[in-house]
Amino acid sequence: MNLSINIIGSGFSSLAASCYLAKAGYQVTVFEKNSTIGGRARQLKKEGFTFDIGPTWYWMPDVFERFFADFNKTPQDYYSLEKLNPAYSVYYGKNDFLTIEDSLERIAKVFEKEEPGSSKKLFKFIDQAKSNYDIAIKDLVYNPGVSPFELVSIKTLKRLNQFFSNIRREVRKEFKSEKLIQILEFPVLFLGAKPSDTPSFYSFMNYADFGLGTFHPKKGMYQVILAMEELAKELGVIIKTDAPIEKIVVKNGECKEIVSNGETYASNIVLSGADYHHTETLLEESYRQYSESYWDKKTFAPSSLLFYVGFNKKLKQVNHHTLFFDVNFYTHAKAIYDTPEWPENPLFYASFPSKTDASSAPEGKEAGIFLIPLAPGLNDTPELRETYFDKIIHRFENLTSQNVKDHIIFKESFCVNDFINDYNSYKGNAYGMANTLMQTAFLRPKLKSKKVKNLFFTGQLTVPGPGVPPSLISGKLVADLITKHHPNHEVII
Incomplete structure (x- = not known):
């Protein structure tokens, strides 16, 4: 009989893993606590308007293509994709903005106009970024974070200094304009x-931005x-919504059941694609790998007020994506x-999808x-939300x-409390754990539990990190790890 896998959560990483595991022949059931699937990537519909509640940037199209290609499919089999031009605009003051278009050549003209001589430096900078992208996205991030030796190769050793320098320092070596610096740091x-x-x-994120561009899936x-x-x-996965998990049952150190x-x-x-910290609270304390002090000391990506x-x-005067710096x-x-x-x-970002769609x-x-x-982890109240909206x-x-302001039909908000209530997110973070030097690859929480047999994790708190493309990759990594440890049809003793 095929092995059964219960997956907690239905975000990008969970759905990706479910596809790979079902393809490998496992019986896969996905449990989603909310009434609709998608995790943070749900949708809000109101009075004829449609909003993406979570991610709004479609970057690294090659990662999406690689995912669907693993199933002999393409993204275009399911949705239409449009490359945005302009990709985005950045405001620095009243009617003072720079517009980033859809090719490096056009972007270089903007740089040159802002800082004479900078276009040549930009081409060199992006060439290095592309080289890093090729190493990172085609090689490094598809490692499961099991060993430090995953980072060691001739290519990475040649770039060792880049792991100990930082983006801010490298950008400021080459560029003087604060406007251009902020665009490159964004x-x-x-x-x-x-x-x-x-x-x-x-x-390599700069290559994703300037080299590959920004896209929008229609709808x-x-x-x-x-x-x-x-x-x-299509692959046979069963998906259950309105199905929160109350407990992960462990017997003799082995994961046996879930309670929903x-x-x-x-x-x-x-396999849990839910918040890693929350998932471990579903276990008895002796089976948790990471203490509260461990999580408290980690650098988390921001939360958001949306x-x-x-x-x-x-x-007027805005594009599909507009940044306010x-x-x-x-x-x-x-x-x-x-x-x-x-x-x-605060700085803020605004998206106007109806400019395109x-x-x-x-x-x-x-x-x-x-x-x-x-x-x-900030205090989140309706009064604070209103204050910041007005700002x-x-x-x-x-x-x-x-x-x-006089033309607002309605507004809905989403903040720290909602991230906690809807996603069981640690301290209400929006994007997971940051990719700092000491939180990269094998230094992140593990895909496989060290304390409980047959318990695995995926998503933005584990390998490779925050963002939609890394979440797709995380789903593949954990599926590969499961099939390696538990080949299908094997009876687990």
Whole structure:
């Protein structure tokens, strides 16, 4: 009889793992606590508007292509993809912005105009970033984080200094304009740490940005989730929603069952794509690998205060993705990482999917998503949410020279408390554990439990790290690890 695997959670990593494991012949059931699948990548629909609740950036298309190719499919079999031009804009002051277009050559012209002589340096910088990307995405990140020797090769040894330098230092060596520096430091924020704490090897994110570009799946990022659900079901995966897990049952050091809604489900193997810290609280304390002090000392990626806003008119002076860097980045970063507190003047990001995708909003109207990065674990109240909405909307109106507050049909918010309630997220973090030097590869929480036989983990708190493409990869890594440790049809003793 085929081995049964129960998977906790239905985010990108869980769905990816379910597909690989079902293809390998395992009986796979996915348990999702919420009423819809997708984990953080769910959708909000209201009054004819559609919002991606979670991820809105589609980067590294090659990783998605590689995932679907493993099943003799392509992304285009499931959803339409459009390369955005412009990719995004960055505001620095009132009517003062730079626009990043869809090719390195066009981006170089923007750099040259802002800082004469910088275009040549940019080509050199991105060439190095591409080289790092080829090593990282085609090789390193597809390692399971079991041994430090996974990082050792002739190619990585030649770049050893890049693991001990940081993005901020390397960017500032070459570029003088603060505007250009902020654009080059921006992509590593997806990795969850300050540029000064992110190894310069991660410049490969700059190649993802400038070299590969920014895409949009028609009807939103949720289409990727729906594509993975369709693929999983084609492969025989069973998906249960409204099915929170109350307990992981361990007998004689071996994972045997899970309990959901008071019902017990036998399992040869349990894989959790839910929050790693939360998953371990479902175990008796003696079976937990990591203590509370372990988690407390780790550098977590930010949480977020998000607003989903329906406007009754089309907005001007903004693109699909628009960043607002009109305040001091380092002051805001300090409020996230050094002395966690609500930032006095936050940077923020806004997405207007209806600029690209007519399905996002009724005709003549605009869908807006606003995001403020925050330290995880902050006090979260309706009053604070309202205060910060007023702050960013006031700035937004001033920077883009238009009135928008009087044109709001509705707004919904999502913050620390919601990340905890909806996703059991540790301290309400939004993106997982940051990719700092001491939290890279084998130094991250393990895919396989050291204390419980047949218990595995996947997702953004484990290998390879935060972000949608790494989550897809994490699902593949853990599936490979499971098939290696427990080949199908094997009777586990």
